[in-house]
Amino acid sequence: MQSSSTYSRRDFLKNSALIGGGLFLGFDMLGSGRFDAAVANSAAGLEGAFDFNAYLSINSDGTATIFSPNPEVGQGVKTSFPMTVAEELDFDWKLVKVVQAPLDTVKFERQVAGGSQSTPHSWKRLRQAGATARRMLMEAAAKRWGVDVATCKTDKGVVRHPSGKQATYGELAAEAAKIAPPADVPLKDPKDFRIIGTFVRNVDNHDILTGKPIYGMDFYREGMLIAMIQHPPAFGMKLKSLDGAAAKAMPGIVDVVSFKNNVAVVGKTTWEVMKAREAVKAEYEKEADLESTADHDRIFKELMAGGETQVKRKDGDTAAAFAAAAKIVEAEFQCPFLSHAPMEPMNFFADVRGDRAELIGPVQTPQSARDQIAKLLNIPAENITLQLMRIGGGFGRRLRPDYALETAELSSIIKAPVKVIWTREDDMTGGIYRPAARYRFRAALDKAGNITGYELRGVGINAGNPVRENNFPAGAVPNVLIEAVDHKSPITTGPWRAPITNFLAGAEQTFFDEVAEAAGKDPVTMRLELFRQAQPPLNNEGKPTYDPQRFIKVIELAAEKSGWFKKRKKGVHLGFSVYYSHLTYVAQVAEVVKRKGKVSLQKVYCAVDCGIVVNKSGALNQVVGSIVDGLGHAMYGQLTFKDGEPEQKNFNTYRLIRINEIPEVEVYFVDNGIDPTGLGEPALPPLSGAVANALYKATGKRVRNQPFAAEGNGMEGIL
Amino acid sequence: MATYTLRVNGRTYTTDVAPDTPLLWVLRDHLRLTGTKYACGVAACGACTVHLDGAAVRSCVMPVSAVGNAAVTTIEGLSEKGDHPVQRAWDEVDVPQCGYCQAGQIMTAAALLQRNPNPGDEEIEQAMSGNLCRCGAYHRIRDAVKLAAKKG
Numbered sequence: 001m002q003s004s005s006t007y008s009r010r011d012f013l014k015n016s017a018l019i020g021g022g023l024f025l026g027f028d029m030l031g032s033g034r035f036d037a038a039v040a041n042s043a044a045g046l047e048g049a050f051d052f053n054a055y056l057s058i059n060s061d062g063t064a065t066i067f068s069p070n071p072e073v074g075q076g077v078k079t080s081f082p083m084t085v086a087e088e089l090d091f092d093w094k095l096v097k098v099v100q101a102p103l104d105t106v107k108f109e110r111q112v113a114g115g116s117q118s119t120p121h122s123w124k125r126l127r128q129a130g131a132t133a134r135r136m137l138m139e140a141a142a143k144r145w146g147v148d149v150a151t152c153k154t155d156k157g158v159v160r161h162p163s164g165k166q167a168t169y170g171e172l173a174a175e176a177a178k179i180a181p182p183a184d185v186p187l188k189d190p191k192d193f194r195i196i197g198t199f200v201r202n203v204d205n206h207d208i209l210t211g212k213p214i215y216g217m218d219f220y221r222e223g224m225l226i227a228m229i230q231h232p233p234a235f236g237m238k239l240k241s242l243d244g245a246a247a248k249a250m251p252g253i254v255d256v257v258s259f260k261n262n263v264a265v266v267g268k269t270t271w272e273v274m275k276a277r278e279a280v281k282a283e284y285e286k287e288a289d290l291e292s293t294a295d296h297d298r299i300f301k302e303l304m305a306g307g308e309t310q311v312k313r314k315d316g317d318t319a320a321a322f323a324a325a326a327k328i329v330e331a332e333f334q335c336p337f338l339s340h341a342p343m344e345p346m347n348f349f350a351d352v353r354g355d356r357a358e359l360i361g362p363v364q365t366p367q368s369a370r371d372q373i374a375k376l377l378n379i380p381a382e383n384i385t386l387q388l389m390r391i392g393g394g395f396g397r398r399l400r401p402d403y404a405l406e407t408a409e410l411s412s413i414i415k416a417p418v419k420v421i422w423t424r425e426d427d428m429t430g431g432i433y434r435p436a437a438r439y440r441f442r443a444a445l446d447k448a449g450n451i452t453g454y455e456l457r458g459v460g461i462n463a464g465n466p467v468r469e470n471n472f473p474a475g476a477v478p479n480v481l482i483e484a485v486d487h488k489s490p491i492t493t494g495p496w497r498a499p500i501t502n503f504l505a506g507a508e509q510t511f512f513d514e515v516a517e518a519a520g521k522d523p524v525t526m527r528l529e530l531f532r533q534a535q536p537p538l539n540n541e542g543k544p545t546y547d548p549q550r551f552i553k554v555i556e557l558a559a560e561k562s563g564w565f566k567k568r569k570k571g572v573h574l575g576f577s578v579y580y581s582h583l584t585y586v587a588q589v590a591e592v593v594k595r596k597g598k599v600s601l602q603k604v605y606c607a608v609d610c611g612i613v614v615n616k617s618g619a620l621n622q623v624v625g626s627i628v629d630g631l632g633h634a635m636y637g638q639l640t641f642k643d644g645e646p647e648q649k650n651f652n653t654y655r656l657i658r659i660n661e662i663p664e665v666e667v668y669f670v671d672n673g674i675d676p677t678g679l680g681e682p683a684l685p686p687l688s689g690a691v692a693n694a695l696y697k698a699t700g701k702r703v704r705n706q707p708f709a710a711e712g713n714g715m716e717g718i719l
Numbered sequence: 720m721a722t723y724t725l726r727v728n729g730r731t732y733t734t735d736v737a738p739d740t741p742l743l744w745v746l747r748d749h750l751r752l753t754g755t756k757y758a759c760g761v762a763a764c765g766a767c768t769v770h771l772d773g774a775a776v777r778s779c780v781m782p783v784s785a786v787g788n789a790a791v792t793t794i795e796g797l798s799e800k801g802d803h804p805v806q807r808a809w810d811e812v813d814v815p816q817c818g819y820c821q822a823g824q825i826m827t828a829a830a831l832l833q834r835n836p837n838p839g840d841e842e843i844e845q846a847m848s849g850n851l852c853r854c855g856a857y858h859r860i861r862d863a864v865k866l867a868a869k870k871g
Contacts, residue, residue: 074817074854201813208818209809210801211754211794215819218753226748251720251737270757271737271744343758343766343819343853392756392819393853424759617813621856625816628855651763651851659857660844 056085056129058137062157062170064091067101070122071113071364072204073394075680076618079203080119081126083615087195088130088188090154091169098203103366103386113364113391114399114495116582116678119614123675127187133176135185137169140176190612190673199617204390216347216361216389217421224349224417225254228273229406230263230280231430234644236288236490239263243281250276257413264410270421288490290644293336296461300334300438303459303485313469316479318444321453325444329518333441333507334705336638337461338434338496339646339654344392345427348407351417352377357384357408358417362391362398369401373408395629396495400432425649433639434496435463437503441511444479449519451530453479458504460486462493466500470545471580476534490644497629498681501581503706506634509577509689510704513696523576523693524559528552546580550609553670554578557607558587561668571595575694577686584682585609585670588627590663590690592718594698601631601691601718603664606683611674622679623667630687632657635709635719661719723783727752728796738784743767745783746793754794754822758851765850768823768830769793775830794822797829805829808867816854824850828864837868 057065066082082098103111110121134154141159142149144167153160160166169176190196207214232238242263244256252272257264263282267273289295322328348361350373357379363369366386374381391398407420422430437460444453454477460466469482496502516523531551536544555578559565562574571594578587591603604627613619636655640647648654692703695715708715725732727750734749741760746752746769755778758766762777769778770792797803805828815821824847831838831846838846843864852860 074815076816199813201810202815202818204818205810205813205815206801208815208821209794209806209825210797211752211822213753215756217757218747220751220753269736269744269748271740271748275737275739341853343756343764343817343851345758391817393817395853421757424761621813621816621854621859624858625855628857629853632855650761651759652761656851656853657855657857658848658851659860660848662855662857665858 056089056133058133058169058173058176060170060173062168063095063097064089064169065097065099067099069101069104069108069111070118071111071362071366071388071391072100073113073364073391073398075113075118075622076202076615077113077118079200080614080618081122082203083195083200084123084126085130087193088127089134090156091130092156093195093200095157100388100390102388103370105367111366113394114396116584116680116682119676119678120583128185131185131187132181135182136176136179137172139179139182140172141167144172144175196612196614197616200615201617214390215344215392216349217344217392219349219360219389219419221349221417224351224419225266225414226268226270226273227264227266227410227418227420228277228423228426229410229420230265230277230282231426232261232284233429234284234290235431235492235641236286236290236644237284238287240283240285242283246281247276247279250279252276255414256280257410259409259413262406266410266414266418274423291489291491292642292644293640296436296641299461299487300459303487304332304438304440304457307459307485310484311481312465312467312484313474313480313482315474318453318455318479318481321444321479322442322455324446325452326447327445327518329443329445329511329515331441331511331514331702331704332438333503333510334438335436335503336640336706337436337491337493338633338637339428339639339648340395340397340432340434340496341428341651341654341656342391342393342395342397345424346397346403346422346430347420348404349417349419350404350408350411352379352408352412353415355379355383357411359384359386359404359408360389361404361407362389362394363401363404364391364394364396364398365401369404372401372405376405377408377412395497396499397432400494402432424651428639428649428654429646431492432494433491434502435466435493436461437463437466437500439466439504439507441508443511443515445515445519449521451477451515451519453477455481457483458485460484461489462486462491463500466504468501468504470537470539472534472536472546472551473530475536475545476530491641497626498581498684501579501685502630502633503688505579505581505685506577506688506692507704509579509686510692510702513575513689513693514702524555524564527555527576527578531555550585550670551578551580553672554585554587554607554609557668557670558589558605561607561666562589562591562605564589573694573697575690575692575697577689577693579682579686579689581685582680582682583677584679586683586686588683588686588690590694592694592698599695599698599718601663601694603666604687604690606665606667607670608667608679608683609670609672610677610679610682611672612676613669614676619669619679620667623683624665626681626683627665627687628657628662630684631663631691631719632661634688634691634706635715636707638707638710657719663719721784723786725783725786725791726788727791728793734783736783738782740783741779742769742781742783742786742791743778746778752793752795756819756822758820763851764820764823765827766820766823768826768850770826770830773830773833775827794826797825803829804870805832805863805867808863808870812859812863812866814856814859814863816856820850820852824852824860828860828867831864832868832871836871838864
């Protein structure tokens with residue numbers, strides 16, 4: 001928490017680019033409900049400590065500028081955050097200007113795009129910002145008119161009084177800014193929302209659709225250099241020697257430098273740098289094991305049988321449950337490494353001069369990038385500025401700012417402003433992958449088909465914790481044992497959209513389908529039974545880790561919409577899956593049709609409980625996009641290795657789903673008025689389970705390993 | 720190095736580059752038209768799609784020396800005010816998520832509608848299947864192509 005900075009009002013206005021008579025508001029980052037605002041105070045310096053996490057200005061021209069602090073990576077916060085502020089401000093959305101705020105750890109908290117946490121973190125704060133500003137504007141109007149503020153009302157940016165008096169926010173802003181911000185301003189009743197819950201288009205649409213330079217890749221500044229950085233070709237290799245003379249002699253090349261294991265080719269234009277890279281003579285040598293995919297398959301087998309095991313959860317006595325079981329179900333599931341492969345490859349701009357640095361580019365964790373660069377270059381963090389560009393996809397890759405660090409380091413070495421661009425090949429072979437993992441599930445059933453014991457053993461390769469021990473079925477089964485083993489590998493890994501659960505969820509939900517079959521129960525009925533009796537474990541705050549009632553609701557909704565319990569046409573097969581992640585509940589039903597021997601995935605029904613839907617358009621985009629993403633990667637995604645080197649290097653060998661392969665998708669949101677949770681990830685994890693379960697019904701074959709369309713599985717062509 | 724005179728978005732540009740320089744990098748680095756995107760460099764994703772005399776081509780693998788006198792249209796020149804029927808449809812349907820691939824998607828769609836003003840579902844899928852969208856915005860892309868056809 002930052003609390004010691006002293007601001008002068010003048011600096012504040014300058015920093016905020018606030019022009020005209022403006023009202024500035026910020027609000028407390030402690031989340032205590034206390035509200036601090038920096039209020040216009042003419043030329044007098046406003047002394048004091050302020051903890052801000054978001055703010056807005058109301059301009060005398062009648063518009064409002066709403067600053068969006070979090071990185072926009074395609075998840076839609078640059079639209080939904082300002083919508084939330086404008087809702088409580090009671091403002092005309094058409095008069096809102098949205099501005100991406102730069103990194104500012106004094107004004108803002110958690111400028112991060114990750115974990116689907118932006119919305120739950122900011123919901124109340126954003127509303128308070130809008131509501132408090134509205135109240136100040138009303139008080140200014142009441143004072144001007146000599147009336148009781150309680151008799152004033154607002155309507156889309158205008159304060160009105162029953163006497164007929166009215167004034168726009170723009171007209172009132174200067175006076176309102178002098179009013180002390182009230183505490184505990186009541187928020188709107190959600191039933192009065194006019195903006196939240198509607199279909200609001202992306203605020204950047206015009207720039208995106210007309211090709212404006214809004215991405216880091218597009219950034220240009222007179223005099224900047226272009227660089228590409230060659231990393232070792234395989235994980236476990238390091239740079240042995242470099243001869244950059246031939247490359248440096250190529251047209252347009254300024255320098256060839258090496259640092260750490262990097263070889264940077266610096267030049268004037270991208271193509272010249274690309275060509276010169278081919279002339280770099282670099283030798284690499286082994287410094288660690290050069291692992292191949294075949295090694296990983298062997299390691300999985302070994303570690304499934306033994307190895308350094310962590311017990312992540314132990315409820316009751318599974319050994320006794322299995323000893324007494326009438327039936328035991330057991331199955332193993334495996335997933336490969338994945339590249340994040342955002343359409344915009346890694347890139348960054350840095351201009352490091354002495355003890356100052358200017359950074360510009362796409363990063364999901366700007367504060368972490370700045371702080372790591374400060375440490376790396378021994379520069380005070382306060383001497384570093386970081387401007388966020390719209391991000392051409394992240395999926396977790398840009399949570400790790402390695403490319404920003406190497407750009408800053410290169411700029412400090414060559415003492416010049418430089419934009420580093422990764423090629424697709426650099427991006428796909430450059431590491432920080434979704435870790436490969438293997439799971440073994442076991443369930444003990446009694447004579448009645450009840451699950452009496454549940455065991456999960458997860459083995460990951462640089463996966464950290466490959467299990468989610470506090471989620472379902474913990475609390476729904478009496479005896480539970482959850483174990484984890486991690487193999488340390490030179491291959492680098494990191495969070496990939498819905499980390500761990502992006503595969504674990506589908507595997508678990510496929511296993512529950514197998515359990516239901518063994519128990520002679522309908523898969524949906526069995527899940528409903530489990531949730532009706534569930535006593536979820538408590539988290540650190542003493543609250544249940546999941547809400548069985550919300551689980552039940554999405555299960556029932558998906559079953560209803562898909563016609564799960566109705567008679568189906570011949571050849572139509574349904575598969576069910578449900579999962580809770582990132583505070584959101586998602587149930588899905590995949591519909592596979594088998595006609596004349598040909599099996600195809602036709603449709604996905606999806607029920608979502610994310611509480612209040614902030615932006616209907618953005619929410620649908622995230623849910624449908626996650627389903628397409630989950631399906632594509634389950635079917636085709638795999639990054640394999642030969643002696644430490646990735647075997648897929650570009651989209652011609654790393655297969656992604658295409659437009660001709662998408663099933664129809666129907667999405668239903670549970671309308672319960674609960675505070676909203678995030679949607680960037682939760683619709684992805686269960687999807688592969690629904691598809692695998694439907695495929696089993698249609699073909700009799702369980703697909704347990706991804707990618708489903710791997711040779712020999714017979715699943716090619718179902719999309 | 721060689722001098723090339725290019726007709727781009729109705730303007731004439733002269734540039735001095737190596738003959739094998741892909742049109743993509745001439746547009747981005749030399750003409751500062753960065754709406755055309757780099758994503759794969761091997762004609763596998765369609766993000767770099769531009770029009771050459773109205774036909775969609777992959778600028779990342781087209782050497783500048785092969786452009787000749789053909790008229791090049793990029794996303795910046797598709798319409799003067801961003802109101803081409805495809806652009807309007809993309810906005811109305813609210814297609815973009817991250818948005819990075821959308822310039823290429825739009826250029827492919829505009830070329831399709833130019834030669835086939837009323838494409839069916841399969842024709843749309845076939846024409847658009849060379850353009851990757853990592854965010855999975857394909858449903859809305861398909862809907863927007865249909866809407867653009869109506870707006871024609």
